[in-house]
Amino acid sequence: MRLPLAEHRYGEHGVVLPPERSDSNDALDVDLDMRRQLYRSMREMRTFEKRAYDLFMKQLVKGTSHLSLGMEAIAAGFGAAMQEDDYTFATYRGHAHTLARGVPMTPVLAELLGRANGLMGGKGGSMHLTSVEHGMMGSYAIIGAHLTIANGAAWSAQYRGSGQVAVCFFGDGTTNIGAFHEALNYAAVYRLPVVFVCENNLYMEYTSIRDITAVAHPAADRAAAYGLESIVVDGNDADAVHLAALEALDRARSGRGPSLVEALTYRHGGHSRADPGKYRPTGEVDAWKAYDPLTIYRERLGRLGVSEAELDAMDATALALVDAATEGAIAGELPSPESAFTDVWADGGWSWRN
Amino acid sequence: MAQLSYRDAVARGIAQEMRRDERVVVVGEDIAGAGGVFKTTVGLLDEFGPKRVIDTPISEQAILGAAMGAAMTGLRPVAEIMFSDFFAVCWDIVVNQIAKTRYMTAGQVTMPLVIKTGNGGGLRFGAQHSQSIENWAMAIPGLKVVTPSTAEDVVGLMAAAIRDDDPVIFCEHKGLYAAKGEVPDGEIIDTLGTAKVRRPGRDATILALGMMVPRALAAAEDLATRGIDAEVIDVRSLVPLDTRTILDSVARTGRLFTVEENPQLLGWGAEIASLVADEAFWDLDGPVQRITTPHIPLPSADSLEDLVMPSAESVARTVEKALQS
Numbered sequence: 001m002r003l004p005l006a007e008h009r010y011g012e013h014g015v016v017l018p019p020e021r022s023d024s025n026d027a028l029d030v031d032l033d034m035r036r037q038l039y040r041s042m043r044e045m046r047t048f049e050k051r052a053y054d055l056f057m058k059q060l061v062k063g064t065s066h067l068s069l070g071m072e073a074i075a076a077g078f079g080a081a082m083q084e085d086d087y088t089f090a091t092y093r094g095h096a097h098t099l100a101r102g103v104p105m106t107p108v109l110a111e112l113l114g115r116a117n118g119l120m121g122g123k124g125g126s127m128h129l130t131s132v133e134h135g136m137m138g139s140y141a142i143i144g145a146h147l148t149i150a151n152g153a154a155w156s157a158q159y160r161g162s163g164q165v166a167v168c169f170f171g172d173g174t175t176n177i178g179a180f181h182e183a184l185n186y187a188a189v190y191r192l193p194v195v196f197v198c199e200n201n202l203y204m205e206y207t208s209i210r211d212i213t214a215v216a217h218p219a220a221d222r223a224a225a226y227g228l229e230s231i232v233v234d235g236n237d238a239d240a241v242h243l244a245a246l247e248a249l250d251r252a253r254s255g256r257g258p259s260l261v262e263a264l265t266y267r268h269g270g271h272s273r274a275d276p277g278k279y280r281p282t283g284e285v286d287a288w289k290a291y292d293p294l295t296i297y298r299e300r301l302g303r304l305g306v307s308e309a310e311l312d313a314m315d316a317t318a319l320a321l322v323d324a325a326t327e328g329a330i331a332g333e334l335p336s337p338e339s340a341f342t343d344v345w346a347d348g349g350w351s352w353r354n
Numbered sequence: 355m356a357q358l359s360y361r362d363a364v365a366r367g368i369a370q371e372m373r374r375d376e377r378v379v380v381v382g383e384d385i386a387g388a389g390g391v392f393k394t395t396v397g398l399l400d401e402f403g404p405k406r407v408i409d410t411p412i413s414e415q416a417i418l419g420a421a422m423g424a425a426m427t428g429l430r431p432v433a434e435i436m437f438s439d440f441f442a443v444c445w446d447i448v449v450n451q452i453a454k455t456r457y458m459t460a461g462q463v464t465m466p467l468v469i470k471t472g473n474g475g476g477l478r479f480g481a482q483h484s485q486s487i488e489n490w491a492m493a494i495p496g497l498k499v500v501t502p503s504t505a506e507d508v509v510g511l512m513a514a515a516i517r518d519d520d521p522v523i524f525c526e527h528k529g530l531y532a533a534k535g536e537v538p539d540g541e542i543i544d545t546l547g548t549a550k551v552r553r554p555g556r557d558a559t560i561l562a563l564g565m566m567v568p569r570a571l572a573a574a575e576d577l578a579t580r581g582i583d584a585e586v587i588d589v590r591s592l593v594p595l596d597t598r599t600i601l602d603s604v605a606r607t608g609r610l611f612t613v614e615e616n617p618q619l620l621g622w623g624a625e626i627a628s629l630v631a632d633e634a635f636w637d638l639d640g641p642v643q644r645i646t647t648p649h650i651p652l653p654s655a656d657s658l659e660d661l662v663m664p665s666a667e668s669v670a671r672t673v674e675k676a677l678q679s
Binding site: 121144146150154155160179305 | 405410413421446451462463466496547
């Protein structure tokens with residue numbers, strides 16, 4: 001898929017349509033058990049994010065939140081390709097990436113609700129989901145920073161000879177901040193076992209990425225500057241993502257250095273809670289909603305012989321998980337006042353003086 | 355016991371810790387092959403090899419991000435920011451990432467790293483290579499901030515910083531790199547969060563940090579010839595802060611002066627003045643006085659830089675005037 005942007009000029013952002021739907025990717029080398037897992041994983045993410053949205057509307061979730069509705073294939077495809085002790089670094093749009101590492105839903109949702117049983121006891125919130133025991137090394141809310149931090153985890157893995165890989169997800173807007181370029185050069189110089197994944201959803205917050213980027217593919221077209229292969233993948237196709245993930249992870253694990261993968265996708269909603277996403281042309285939104293990663297994948301599974309009943313059952317299981325998590329989160333206690341004063345320092349406390 | 359320069363003490367402190375702990379690694383611009391632009395890492399590459407002592411591109415965000423990610427996953431990096439002024443280009447990593455991640459993750463992440471940096475003025479480098487940034491770092495919850503003033507303290511505080519499980523901003527004063535001091539043989543380990551009384555005295559307490567310590571001591575010697583017996587405390591560690599040593603001294607002398615290299619507004623001494631006002635007001639026989647660089651960028655010309663930075667003379671003059679009024 002090539003975006004028609006090379007001649008693009010500021011302000012001339014036309015509609016960018018998704019690829020034509022086809023059954024050609026049915027033949028990709030992904031076995032049916034993995035495909036079931038990918039569908040299940042995407043359905044859980046989708047159901048979870050919709051619930052998060054509903055809980056916002058009920059004002060149970062405070063602050064802000066950035067949903068990845070429409071972008072599930074990337075989180076699921078990579079999540080299923082990673083080994084248990086690999087590292088994930090995500091952005092503030094990190095709910096799905098957290099679930100993709102096997103973090104249970106209840107503490108994630110409870111964290112969004114600011115409860116004591118939240119993943120970080122209510123001290124991090126939606127934008128900072130972290131579960132070190134699952135390899136979820138954090139969600140980072142300042143654009144660009146976590147690419148450099150993922151390098152550090154990769155460096156540590158390389159130093160220790162552990163065979164671990166760090167995978168770092170970020171949006172198209174990140175490709176225009178300095179830290180992106182520092183991090184790519186750094187990773188390439190030291191051949192770090194790190195995979196950078198640009199989730200190009202065509203919009204940097206409220207602005208068309210085409211309007212403010214010198215090249216058509218904000219990540220892939222920069223890869224050559226760091227001696228990396230230019231990789232663009234259909235980010236709405238879980239199989240395509242999964243295969244690209246396996247290849248990049250293998251490359252990193254075998255000492256062949258970093259990869260930069262640009263996955264083209266679209267977010268169904270706005271940038272954040274505050275954004276209705278009205279700056280996007282109607283035809284574009286509708287076309288991408290029709291090219292929904294769950295819709296196209298469900299159809300594929302159908303063509304490959306998975307019954308509607310089985311797919312419905314998977315949907316029902318996901319819903320039951322989200323319902324249970326909602327109950328568990330809403331039932332959670334508020335954090336203790338004392339907890340505001342813990343964990344500033346390694347000794348557990350916050351004292352700055354004797 | 356040997357005479358050691360402040361700059362050699364930096365390398366000695368790091369080497370001491372690298373010998374005992376394989377997790378300690380060093381990264382920064384020109385720190386490996388060249389031994390650092392200030393020659394504070396000379397010998398480390400030869401002894402520990404290129405896997406542990408690594409030259410980096412001019413990418414301060416990438417350097418500190420790498421240090422952070424490595425610290426989160428089992429290493430104990432020492433990263434150099436060549437001039438502390440360059441913190442301005444990677445402050446996000448320091449402030450938003452390194453300092454806050456333990457707290458935001460409810461203690462899931464430990465951040466044992468040291469950021470060493472050439473700090474301070476007096477070298478005629480002008481306003482972009484001379485700043486004293488301790489107060490920037492001190493303002494951020496989650497960062498420890500240390501500035502040694504002697505070679506022995508450099509070794510011991512560096513060791514303590516590397517062994518500490520929290521991030522430490524280790525400010526080396528550029529104006530002291532050539533200064534020599536007696537350093538005991540063998541392993542030296544100091545304690546973060548401890549001030550040192552460098553010169554006991556009865557009449558006034560003078561707090562100083564980094565290069566202001568020798569200046570405060572010189573001022574105290576000068577004052578002694580005129581009958582004023584000043585106590586000089588080397589604060590050494592701003593976070594954690596040894597308030598006991600400071601408050602005890604003020605209780606004895608009744609007067610407090612801070613000697614700060616930073617521009618005036620919100621310098622570290624302001625916090626201590628506030629603390630003393632809160633907790634030791636009735637011990638004071640007169641107002642707390644802060645002796646700082648005025649609120650200006652540092653000029654380059656030697657005559658101007660000397661004019662605006664606190665000097666032994668300006669400290670002595672200020673203290674004497676205050677005590678006589």
